Amino acid sequence: MSDRIFIFICCAVSSVLISSTCWADKIEPYPIEDWAKRADMQNVSLSPDGNKLALLKIPSSEGNPILEVYDANNLSKKPFKMDADPMEITGFYWATDDKILFNARQVVRKKIDGFNDGVYKFTTGILTLDKDPKKSKWTRLRDLGRGGVRGPILGKPDKFITYAYQSGSRSPIYYEYDVNTKKRKVITRGSEAIGGIRFDGFGNPLFARGYNGSTDEYLTYYRAKGSSDWEIINRMHRENFESWRVFGVDPLNPDDLLVVAHNGANTAGLWSFDPKTKKYKELIYRRPDGDVFPFFHSNEYQYPDLITGIAYTEGREQKFEWFDGEEKALYEQLKVLIPNSDRMSISSRSRDGMSMVVANRGPRDPGTYYLVKNGAIKVIGSRMPWFSSDRLADVKEIKYKSRDGKLIRGFITVPNSEGPHPLVVMPHGGPFVSENPSYDGWAQLLANYGYMVLQPQYRGSRGYGLDFYKSAFIDGGEGGYKMQDDKDDGALHLVEQGLVDPDRMAMFGWSYGGYAALIAAAREDQIYQCAIAGAAVADNLQQLNYYKNDYTAFRTAASEEQIRMWEDSISPIKEVEKVNIPLFVIHGDVDQRVPPKHARKYLAALEKAGIPHKALWLEGADHFYSTLFYHHNVKFYTELLDFLDNDCFQKDGSLALK
Secondary structure, eight states, rough: OOOOOGGGGSSSOOOOOOOOOOOOOOOOOOOOOHSSSOOEEEEEEEETSEEEEEEOOOSSOOOOEEEEETTTTTTTSOOOOEOOSSEEEEEEOOOOOEEEEEEEEOOOSOOOOTTTOOOOEEEEEEEOOOOGGGGOEEOOOOOGGGEEEEEEEETTTEEEEEEEOOOOOOOOOEEEEEEEEEEEEEEOOOSSEEEEEETTTTTTTTEEEEEEEETEEEEEEOTTTTTTEEEEEEETTTTTTTOOEEEEETOOOOTTTEEETTTSSOOOEEEEEETTTTTTEEEEOOOOOSSEEEOOOOOOSSSSEEEEEEEEETTTTEEEEEEEHHHHHHHHHHHHHHHSSSSSEEEEEEESEEEEEEEEEEETTTEEEEEETTEEEEEEESSSOOOOOGSEEEEEEEEEEOOOOOOOEEEEEEOOOOOEEEEEEEOSSSSSSOOOOOOOOHHHHHHHHTTTEEEEOOOTTTTHHHHHHTTTTTTSTTTTTHHHHHHHHHHHHHHHHTEEEEEEEEEEEEEEHHHHHHHHHTOOOOOSSSSESOOOOOHHHHHHHHHHHHTTTTTTHHHHHHHHHHHOOOOOOSSSGGGGGGGEEEEEOOOOHHHHTTHHHHHHHHHTTTTTTTEEEETOSSSSOOOOOOOOHHHHHHHHHHIIIIIOOOOOSSSOOO
């Protein structure tokens, strides 16, 4: 391979502002306004030739992202800037050395149109750069309609894969789009039977998925190179719940595929699979303590879809089992050079492999970007340059037993102060996702103000094996039951360890985490002094109907697990009269994933029952963090901390409200 030059990066990082110090002195918290700001810099990426560097920059607290393009050989030169006002740029891709495809959104209505149908309209545009910045211009790609961009086509540097939905159809048509002529031609069409089509780096349809309603099976399709026919290579009954996903072609045997699958085991491993015989050939790598995830080569131009290693987590640390010695050497050297290295990756690399952008993120680094070029490494900038590492908090893994004996993992964000600490239990949303916190803005905010934060990986969390995942729903939904015990038992474990004050404990969550906070507020064996529920599912039946109606056409394992859980779990709306601690309810008024009807119905029930509570409506906020702007966060964080300090905990540790 031609990339081995990067093994010999011999200089230290220049212009690094991150430092460390002793925590003996009391560290003053940052003001709310600092926590409320959106990331200053994101989406940093090199042009294919490595001569230009583009990024999104937010110039002011209430400003929208601006696309800036720099001379990668001289970052001090004045950049070209583009604002897509009235649209907000959300991301971009380099199409060619001088053309950038960008995604943008714009609010087009005041109310949601229904579940998963929000107030934003999304579009794609193209920016054409010129040596004379005044001649650079951008236009919308209007012919995409309801659609977007999949990615570049290697060997065709001016062409991208795009997709668009026809009116009334839920199956897209995929096109080869020429960024110069702005013309397109059909590559393939999805159908009701075959969807989610995936392509190789050269634009060939390779894999697809489907669902057979008569047999209740999820199907995986494969199209061999040179063929125009789809062949079913795997069937999985909807009650199986094992993982089975193709990640690419085996580089050692192009006739075989690389698949991440359980294949009857508790944890998912990487397998070599023969699509002709439809049988596994070899187990390449699996771990008994958790699932594994393929890691791709950092140079997607030269080595598209090439798996160079396997990633897994061990405690808080992300580790790798490498198949490629040069990639291993490169990553290990960068990890030594970069301060506070944690979740570090080569996020962008030039076509010739000679230049790259390295991104790092961790508990003491909200996100820093580095440019490696000409054998030197320098800081491009930080996502949140106003934060210093010595005033942020460490994150550690803990393990404990839930009351039924199941081993639960969790992560604590530890304040830079003496304990025992007040505690905020912050369960993740989903609930069927994996979480291994690197930099978590909410956890760091609370820790900065003196609260220890526990993020419990309760049953149902992904990544810890099939049995642990299914235990949340397979024998009936455990929401409000054992899933809730897992959270409470983590708090009690920290009390037993002497780390937490039992008279100053709260639960705060968003989405499913908000649901858990509503459940916590009504538990009779109460261990918390208050609960904060954001974007919470309050009525299981209502949410269940949303899932059933929205996912009927394209059934997935994800929809099935959600249906099973919400059917049998405790519904907070039925528990209102049991609420026995101060409760704070927060909701966006255009939330499309958990529509505002949930909060309105629940708040009305609280009023009717005469239950003390507070409520905050975030005007114009959707369910997702990317729709919480500066003005939302200032109000949200101010009232959150005020509620904890004044309505939840008194100075003597007693309840402020009862």
